[in-house]
Amino acid sequence: MAMEKELIKKFIKDFIPDANVVIEDLRGDGDHYSATVISKSFLGKTKIEQHKMVYESLQGKVGRELHALMLKTRSE
Amino acid sequence: MNDSNFLDVSENINNQITNNDVVLFMKGTPVFPMCGFSAATVQILTNLGVKFSSVNVLENDEMREGIKKFSDWPTIPQLYIKKEFIGGCDIIKEMFESGELLELLSTKGIEVNPS
Numbered sequence: 001m002a003m004e005k006e007l008i009k010k011f012i013k014d015f016i017p018d019a020n021v022v023i024e025d026l027r028g029d030g031d032h033y034s035a036t037v038i039s040k041s042f043l044g045k046t047k048i049e050q051h052k053m054v055y056e057s058l059q060g061k062v063g064r065e066l067h068a069l070m071l072k073t074r075s076e
Numbered sequence: 077m078n079d080s081n082f083l084d085v086s087e088n089i090n091n092q093i094t095n096n097d098v099v100l101f102m103k104g105t106p107v108f109p110m111c112g113f114s115a116a117t118v119q120i121l122t123n124l125g126v127k128f129s130s131v132n133v134l135e136n137d138e139m140r141e142g143i144k145k146f147s148d149w150p151t152i153p154q155l156y157i158k159k160e161f162i163g164g165c166d167i168i169k170e171m172f173e174s175g176e177l178l179e180l181l182s183t184k185g186i187e188v189n190p191s
Binding site for chain 1: 112113144148149150151152161163164165166167170171
């Protein structure tokens with residue numbers, strides 16, 4: 001089952017309100033996305049912690065409905 | 077997955093990461109990766125000339141779910157160096173590009189032979 005681009009963005013922004021989120025549908029198939037998430041709340045956190053925050057925002061969908069999500073995070 | 081299954085899988089994972097300095101939990105094998113993210117990670121390790129062992133999670137459903145729970149990380153591949161979880165494909169790629177991965181391997185005393 002695929003997920004809509006806007007829905008992915010909404011999940012991330014609900015959880016990390018200050019986030020600047022850019023989602024790209026890599027193959028136009030609604031199943032392979034890349035996400036760039038920029039948020040001050042990542043400051044002082046390791047990459048693993050930053051990615052975990054984004055995964056957490058997607059409430060267990062990553063690796064399931066959301067098969068492929070290339071993720072880039074940074075604090076500014 | 078029930079608790080006793082998870083205990084078994086955890087023990088198995090612990091053995092893997094204790095007995096091998098660099099372990100990649102992946103889909104498929106280094107020669108025949110079954111997913112682009114796993115393939116990309118194998119490519120990076122191969123570029124760095126790192127000896128690593130791999131676990132094909134597609135051979136074992138309990139391992140496939142268990143490693144996610146063990147690392148508290150929802151995707152595969154997952155790289156462990158000296159028992160420490162380093163990250164998935166995106167993090168490994170970033171660390172490779174910035175030179176951090178090479179540095180980390182050297183710091184941990186792992187032999188590398190970048191091509």
